[in-house]
Amino acid sequence: MTVPVNKTAGLREVDAPHSLVAHFGPDRPLAMDAGAELSPLRIAYQTYGVLNADKSNAILVCHALTGDQHVANEHPVTGKPGWWQTMVGPGRPIDTDRYFVISSNVVGGCMGTTGPASLNPSTGRPYGLELPMVTIRDMVRAQAMLIDHLGIETLFCVAGGSMGGMQVLQWAATYPERVFAAMPIATAAKHSSQNIAFHEVGRQAVMADPDWRKGRYLEEGQIPTKGLAVARMAAHITYLSDEALQNKFGRKLQDRTAPTFSFDAEFQIENYLRYQGMSFVDRFDANSYLYMTRACDYFDLAADYGGSLALAFKGAKTRFCVVSFNSDWLYPTSASRAIVHALNAGGASVSFVDIETDRGHDAFLLNVPDFIATSRGFLDAAARARGLPPARTR
Amino acid sequence: MTVPVNKTAGLREVDAPHSLVAHFGPDRPLAMDAGAELSPLRIAYQTYGVLNADKSNAILVCHALTGDQHVANEHPVTGKPGWWQTMVGPGRPIDTDRYFVISSNVVGGCMGTTGPASLNPSTGRPYGLELPMVTIRDMVRAQAMLIDHLGIETLFCVAGGSMGGMQVLQWAATYPERVFAAMPIATAAKHSSQNIAFHEVGRQAVMADPDWRKGRYLEEGQIPTKGLAVARMAAHITYLSDEALQNKFGRKLQDRTAPTFSFDAEFQIENYLRYQGMSFVDRFDANSYLYMTRACDYFDLAADYGGSLALAFKGAKTRFCVVSFNSDWLYPTSASRAIVHALNAGGASVSFVDIETDRGHDAFLLNVPDFIATSRGFLDAAARARGLPPARTR
Numbered sequence: 001m002t003v004p005v006n007k008t009a010g011l012r013e014v015d016a017p018h019s020l021v022a023h024f025g026p027d028r029p030l031a032m033d034a035g036a037e038l039s040p041l042r043i044a045y046q047t048y049g050v051l052n053a054d055k056s057n058a059i060l061v062c063h064a065l066t067g068d069q070h071v072a073n074e075h076p077v078t079g080k081p082g083w084w085q086t087m088v089g090p091g092r093p094i095d096t097d098r099y100f101v102i103s104s105n106v107v108g109g110c111m112g113t114t115g116p117a118s119l120n121p122s123t124g125r126p127y128g129l130e131l132p133m134v135t136i137r138d139m140v141r142a143q144a145m146l147i148d149h150l151g152i153e154t155l156f157c158v159a160g161g162s163m164g165g166m167q168v169l170q171w172a173a174t175y176p177e178r179v180f181a182a183m184p185i186a187t188a189a190k191h192s193s194q195n196i197a198f199h200e201v202g203r204q205a206v207m208a209d210p211d212w213r214k215g216r217y218l219e220e221g222q223i224p225t226k227g228l229a230v231a232r233m234a235a236h237i238t239y240l241s242d243e244a245l246q247n248k249f250g251r252k253l254q255d256r257t258a259p260t261f262s263f264d265a266e267f268q269i270e271n272y273l274r275y276q277g278m279s280f281v282d283r284f285d286a287n288s289y290l291y292m293t294r295a296c297d298y299f300d301l302a303a304d305y306g307g308s309l310a311l312a313f314k315g316a317k318t319r320f321c322v323v324s325f326n327s328d329w330l331y332p333t334s335a336s337r338a339i340v341h342a343l344n345a346g347g348a349s350v351s352f353v354d355i356e357t358d359r360g361h362d363a364f365l366l367n368v369p370d371f372i373a374t375s376r377g378f379l380d381a382a383a384r385a386r387g388l389p390p391a392r393t394r
Numbered sequence: 395m396t397v398p399v400n401k402t403a404g405l406r407e408v409d410a411p412h413s414l415v416a417h418f419g420p421d422r423p424l425a426m427d428a429g430a431e432l433s434p435l436r437i438a439y440q441t442y443g444v445l446n447a448d449k450s451n452a453i454l455v456c457h458a459l460t461g462d463q464h465v466a467n468e469h470p471v472t473g474k475p476g477w478w479q480t481m482v483g484p485g486r487p488i489d490t491d492r493y494f495v496i497s498s499n500v501v502g503g504c505m506g507t508t509g510p511a512s513l514n515p516s517t518g519r520p521y522g523l524e525l526p527m528v529t530i531r532d533m534v535r536a537q538a539m540l541i542d543h544l545g546i547e548t549l550f551c552v553a554g555g556s557m558g559g560m561q562v563l564q565w566a567a568t569y570p571e572r573v574f575a576a577m578p579i580a581t582a583a584k585h586s587s588q589n590i591a592f593h594e595v596g597r598q599a600v601m602a603d604p605d606w607r608k609g610r611y612l613e614e615g616q617i618p619t620k621g622l623a624v625a626r627m628a629a630h631i632t633y634l635s636d637e638a639l640q641n642k643f644g645r646k647l648q649d650r651t652a653p654t655f656s657f658d659a660e661f662q663i664e665n666y667l668r669y670q671g672m673s674f675v676d677r678f679d680a681n682s683y684l685y686m687t688r689a690c691d692y693f694d695l696a697a698d699y700g701g702s703l704a705l706a707f708k709g710a711k712t713r714f715c716v717v718s719f720n721s722d723w724l725y726p727t728s729a730s731r732a733i734v735h736a737l738n739a740g741g742a743s744v745s746f747v748d749i750e751t752d753r754g755h756d757a758f759l760l761n762v763p764d765f766i767a768t769s770r771g772f773l774d775a776a777a778r779a780r781g782l783p784p785a786r787t788r
Contacts, residue, residue, distance in 0.1 A: 034655035133655035193639035193663045194631065200664045201628045203657065204671070205599060208620035226602035234595045234628050237588065242723075245587035251694060259692060261428035261527035263597065263684060267691065269587045270594045277598070290657060297661065298653060300645060329723075 018076035019044040019069055019105070019112050022149050030107065030142050033298075036132035040121065043146050044112025045069050045104035048088065049096040051152070057388055058152045059094055060143060061103040062160030062167035065235075065292045066284055068111040071103040072096065077283045086367045087159075091391075093375035098383070098391050099156065106167075107142045108134035108291035116287035117218060127287075128215035134291050136163070136299045140170045147178070156386055157379065159183035161364035162331065163292065166299050169339065172320070173301055173312040181382040183375065185323040186364040188335035189309050189342070190300035195330070198238055199293035202231030206286050215287055228286045229277030236276045241327035241360035245269060302342075309342035316343070319385070320350040321378040323371065325363040351378060412470035413438040413463055413499070413506050416543050424501065424536050427692075430526035434515065437540045438506025439463050439498035442482065443490040445546070451782055452546045453488055454537060455497040456554030456561035459629075459686045460678055462505040465497040466490065471677045480761045481553075485785075487769035492777070492785050493550065500561075501536045502528035502685035510681035511612060521681075522609035528685050530557070530693045534564040541572070550780055551773065553577035555758030556725065557686065560693050563733065566714070567695060567706040575776040577769065579717040580758040582729035583703050583736065584694035589724070592632055593687035596625030600680050609681055622680045623671030630670045635721035635754030639663060696736075703736035710737070713779070714744040715772040717765060719757040745772060 022043045024030070029039035046069045051058060061071050061084065068075075072082040072089050088094040088101055105113035108131065120127040147155065158171045158179050165187025172182045188195070206212055209227025213220050237245075249269040253259060256266075265271040305311035320343055324336035333354050343350040353374045357363045363371065380391070416437045418424070423433035440463045445452060455465050455478065462469075466476040466483050482488040482495055499507035502525065514521040541549065552565045552573050559581025566576045582589070600606055603621025607614050631639075643663040647653060650660075659665040699705035714737055718730035727748050737744040747768045751757045757765065774785070 129657065190645065192636065193643045193645065193661075194636045196645070196661050197627075197631045197639060197663050197667055200659075200661075200667055201624060201631065204627060204668070205602075205624045207657075208599075208624055209602065210604060230595060230599045230602055230624065233591075233598060237591045237595065242586065242588045245591060249587045251584065251587065251590070261692075263523065263601075263688065265594075267587075267590050267594075269591050273591055273594055274598070294657065298655075 019046055021045075021112055022146050024145060028145065030138065030145065032132050032138045033135040034132040038107070038114060038132060040114075041107070041142065041145075042112065042114050042118070043104050043107075043142055045102060045146060046071060046073060048072050048101040049099055051100040051150075052388075055152050056154070056156060056386060057098065058100045058102060058147075058150075058155050059157045059159060060147065060155050060171075061088065061094065061101060062139075062143070062158065062164035063103065063106065064160070064162035064164045065296065066280070066289070067164065068109060069103045069105045070111070071101065075283075078279075083365060086365070086372060087375060093372055093379055094159065095391055098388070102146070102150065104143055104146050106134075106139040106292075108139070108288060108295065110285035110288040113142075115285065116215070116291055117285050126218045128218070129287065129290075131287075131291065133298075134295050136166045136170050136295055137174065139295065140167050140174060143167070143171070144175060144178070154178050154180055156388070157181040157183060157382065159185070160187075161185035162187055162361065163296050165331075166296065169301055169312075172316060172318050173305075176313075176316045176318055179318045180386055181319045181321070181379070183321045183323065183378065184336075184339060186325055186328050186331055186336075186361055187339075188331040189302060189339050191297050192335075196297045198234065199297050201234050202293055203290050205230040205234065206290060212286060217286065223281065224286045225281040228281045228284070228289060229274075231289060232280040233273045233277040236273060238330045239360060239362045241329065241358055243327060243358045244360055247358065309338065310345035313343050313346035313348050316346055316348040318348065319382055320348055321374070322350060322352045323364070323374060324354045325359065325361070325368075325371075326354055326356050327358050328361040328363065330361040413440055415439075415506055416540055418539060422539065424532065424539065426526045426532045427529040428526040432501070432508060432526060434508070435501070435536065435539075436506065436508050436512070437498050437501075437536055439496060439540060440465060440467060442466050442495040443493055445494040445544075446782075449546050450548070450550060450780060451492065452494045452496060452541075452544075452549050453551045453553060454541065454549050454565075455482065455488065455495060456533075456537070456552065456558035457497065457500065458554070458556035458558045459690065460674070460683070461558065462503060463497045463499045464505070465495065469677075472673075477759060480759070480766060481769060487766060487773055488553065489785055492782070496540070496544065498537055498540050500528075500533040500686075502533070502682060502689065504679035504682040507536075509679065510609070510685055511679050520612045522612070523681065523684075525681075525685065527692075528689050530560045530564050530689055531568065533689065534561050534568060537561070537565075538569060538572070548572050548574055550782070551575040551577060551776065553579070554581075555579035556581055556755065557690050559725075560690065560695075563695055563706075566710060566712050567699075570707075570710045570712055573712045574780055575713045575715070575773070577715045577717065577772065578730075578733065580719055580722050580725055580730075580755055581733075582725040583696060583733050585691050586729075590691045592628060593691050595628050596687055597684050599624040599628065600684060606680060611680065617675065618680045619675040622675045622678070622683060623668075625683060626674040627667045627671040630667060632724045633754060633756045635723065635752055637721060637752045638754055641752065703732065704739035707737050707740035707742050710740055710742040712742065713776055714742055715768070716744060716746045717758070717768060718748045719753065719755070719762075719765075720748055720750050721752050722755040722757065724755040
């Protein structure tokens with residue numbers, strides 16, 4: 001599933017159990033928005049497909065809050081299919097027969113890239129909350145280091161949903177000349193007050209768990225599973241639309257026909273949420289969850305451009321396809337519309353599609369035909385403009 | 395603030411430190427939906443104004459999830475004004491110069507009415523989760539016992555918002571001949587899947603706190619403050635609209651001009667939510683919170699009438715005023731519209747007003763002029779129809 005890449009002086013590259021890992025030594029620290037330098041830095045990543053000779057067919061896929069680099073392969077922890085198998089693979093819109101697809105675990109993550117569970121070289125124990133705060137821009141800077149390392153100058157496309165879409169926007173703003181096309185999906189150019197509020201509830205749930213141990217749980221042999229599960233449950237509600245919950249679960253009881261009048265999981269929705277909470281803690285690090293939510297909360301792209309989002313994209317030659325879902329109330333259509341207005345004001349080339357679906361925010365992860373077709377159409381057109389050969393007939 | 399009331403055989407009535415209390419002995423148990431009988435039963439209540447000679451001017455105010463009987467007097471625990479002082483008082487729509495206003499703490503509550511913190515006579519220790527599950531109908535049955543006790547046959551009006559509105563609907567369905575007018579405000583005839591989901595997050599947050607001690611915290615000298623605070627934070631977000639949060643807090647930082655890149659309350663919205671969580675635990679019992687949320691989750695008025703909400707109100711002579719707020723996403727306008735459709739189908743007299751405001755669900759607690767005016771207009775007209783003398787000129 002991976003292709004050989006050039007080794008660069010100062011970098012070591014080793015196979016991780018489940019991913020490729022790029023190592024950046026003391027000569028290549030990551031400069032972070034919080035003022036610190038992170039070193040050494042590991043970036044765990046997956047690639048799919050083959051990089052063409054002129055390196056013009058690379059697509060970077062950016063993952064969401066609790067996603068990772070396992071976009072289109074079986075997940076090494078859960079055994080489930082890759083999280084974007086609807087979009088990435090042979091014959092899919094992000095066609096691995098045609099494009100060279102790269103996806104890396106973000107800085108602060110917990111799937112092989114340096115994060116709060118990594119050893120802090122200055123203390124010899126896990127960073128915990130000693131890891132400097134991570135921003136979306138830090139994630140993107142680290143991705144740019146990886147892209148440099150892979151010897152790629154310009155990405156054909158950067159694509160991602162939710163927190164992944166924030167990275168897409170940041171890429172387009174910070175490295176406009178390195179992004180030929182961009183797909184920010186189900187995202188926002190800044191976190192709203194309500195977005196921050198939900199994240200804060202999740203953080204407080206984690207930190208309220210005595211097993212969190214002020215972030216030192218790994219050394220103390222504990223895991224704040226209960227707090228993290230509650231955080232996940234709260235967040236999960238925001239990923240689904242009211243209508244989808246009503247259609248799927250409604251008020252149906254769990255394994256019974258009459259209520260038991262107890263505090264057990266009486267309704268199916270309760271059982272579902274509890275399962276979402278419990279299964280999450282098996283695959284995700286609690287401190288990483290704190291860092292990821294904070295990174296989103298700090299995101300406000302316009303703030304770096306004097307408050308003008310249009311300035312962030314001024315003169316951009318990148319071709320944009322902005323996608324929203326009409327039942328997404330986490331990053332609603334209005335947030336995508338604000339991005340589109342700024343792109344228009346900045347003179348960029350932009351398509352905007354608001355997909356009608358009842359699936360809510362999670363729609364970007366699902367097989368929503370209009371979304372798949374939109375993505376395919378945009379990428380095919382961008383590929384022609386980029387001079388890439390047409391897709392194989394399948 | 396209270397008026398003398400008749401004593402009835404089999405009841406004892408004593409002053410509680412902060413409220414009147416009606417005691418119902420072994421001869422008057424409360425029959426509960428869960429199948430149990432609750433006895434003895436205490437109901438703590440407040441009254442305002444004077445009951446007229448023909449007992450035709452009584453208004454029952456029903457409180458919401460974390461409300462109580464202190465509608466229009468200083469709260470004995472927090473020292474804050476009554477929770478509905480915008481609506482209840484001299485010259486207010488629920489005019490205490492004109493009406494006799496009754497408000498009681500619901501069964502399962504924690505302000506003097508029998509609830510999970512009350513002593514279980516069969517064990518001599520607090521009920522905890524041994525209290526039978528409480529439903530909205532149980533609350534209303536208990537209120538009817540109180541109204542009987544006060545010697546009132548027909549209520550001029552039953553009014554309440556949110557969970558209070560559910561009680562209003564239940565009153566109108568169960569005791570149609572005892573309700574001359576009804577104001578269900580910012581409510582729903584059943585809890586949606588999303589409503590249940592948010593409540594379940596809150597319950598799991600409480601129960602995840604090791605200080606909850608499986609509900610036995612009172613005997614063990616603990617209070618699950620952290621879990622209850624997280625529950626309140628999550629719930630509080632649902633009480634406010636996205637727009638109101640954005641207008642009030644936006645992305646403003648707390649006491650600083652640049653981010654500190656820490657997990658402190660960096661944004662004002664975080665500080666606000668933490669305060670809401672912390673102040674709540676000083677005034678509310680964690681187990682009561684579990685019972686109150688469960689009561690709402692079980693609420694599905696149509697289910698008791700073969701799935702037809704119209705049947706619940708068939709032939710009702712009660713005059714209804716249904717009020718929703720267009721930015722309320724907890725019990726949205728569509729939920730009120732469903733009530734109105736059912737009332738129309740049932741042949742009831744109904745006014746419906748959807749108030750335009752950005753204040754979200756909490757609008758029913760606030761001084762929203764259109765809401766106050768609507769309430770005044772409805773009650774004045776109902777009072778004329780009831781033959782009550784006009785309001786004093788103030």
